[in-house]
Structures are given as structure tokens and as C-alpha cells.
Amino acid sequence: MIVCGVELSGSDAVVCFLNMDRGQFNLPECKVRKLSLPKNHSREDLKLFQTAFAELMAEHGVTSVAIKERMPKGKFAGGAISFKMEAAIQLITGIEFTVTLLPPALIKSTLASNPLPIAFADTGLKAFQETAFITAYVGQLNQTMIT
Numbered sequence: 001m002i003v004c005g006v007e008l009s010g011s012d013a014v015v016c017f018l019n020m021d022r023g024q025f026n027l028p029e030c031k032v033r034k035l036s037l038p039k040n041h042s043r044e045d046l047k048l049f050q051t052a053f054a055e056l057m058a059e060h061g062v063t064s065v066a067i068k069e070r071m072p073k074g075k076f077a078g079g080a081i082s083f084k085m086e087a088a089i090q091l092i093t094g095i096e097f098t099v100t101l102l103p104p105a106l107i108k109s110t111l112a113s114n115p116l117p118i119a120f121a122d123t124g125l126k127a128f129q130e131t132a133f134i135t136a137y138v139g140q141l142n143q144t145m146i147t
Contacts, residue, residue: 002061002062003017003018003065005132005139013034017062025117027123035056064140067099
């Protein structure tokens with residue numbers, strides 16, 4: 001089961017793939033670390049983002065996408081572009097995967113009861129992928145508990 005953790009930040013969708021096989025986690029190779037949407041984007045740009053995201057998920061056999069939820073208002077509110085990207089991901093058709101929004105409180109509580117099995121520095125991922133990695137980890141644990 002491959003989970004894609006996603007952090008929507010600004011006009012970027014930072015991604016990290018995490019696979020669980022017989023109780024062992026591993027990080028599938030992926031050259032794509034983030035997909036971006038131009039700040040002054042058109043409808044066509046949004047469709048291109050959606051298509052690129054869908055192709056990436058299909059290429060890696062992703063079964064679940066876990067997105068770190070952003071607050072709609074307040075100090076830590078997400079921007080309009082990130083909500084458009086979230087909608088574009090949720091509306092992808094033609095390939096089968098589930099999309100789950102993970103609230104920060106759920107991520108925090110899950111990490112408290114199930115700490116990361118490896119230090120992030122030892123993963124070989126880029127520093128900006130840490131939140132996507134944690135989101136993928138929590139998404140993977142939640143999928144495992146559901147199934």
C-alpha cells in the first residue's frame with residue numbers, strides 16, 4: 001500500500017511517497033518532490049496541475065493520498081491557491097485512490113502514540129519534504145488501522 005503525503009504550501013504541493021510492506025516502511029524512489037501551480041494561474045494551468053498529479057499517482061501505484069489539512073481562517077490559514085489545488089486533487093477521476101485530509105491535531109496525537117521509526121535526517125529526503133513525510137506516515141498508520 002503506497003501513500004502519498006502532501007503538504008500544500010503557497011502554490012506548491014510537496015509530495016512524499018511511503019510504502020508499508022509486511023510491517024516495514026520504505027520510501028519508493030521518486031524524482032518529483034513537488035508540483036507547482038503558477039500564482040497567476042488560468043483554468044488550463046489548474047487542469048495541467050491536476051493531470052500531472054494524477055499521472056504521478058498512477059506511475060507510483062498510489063492507493064491513498066493524505067493531505068495535511070489547512071485552516072480556512074485565522075493565523076495559520078491556508079491560501080486560496082492551496083484550496084484550489086486540494087480540490088483539483090480530490091476531483092481526479094480515472095484512477096483509484098482515496099484522499100484523506102489529516103487535521104494537525106490528529107497528526108500530533110498519532111505521532112505521540114506512534115513516534116517516527118526513523119529520524120527524518122536519515123530518510124535522505126529534502127528538508128522541505130518533512131511535513132509531507134510525516135503526513136504520509138500518519139496517513140499510512142490511519143489506513144492500516146482502518147483496513
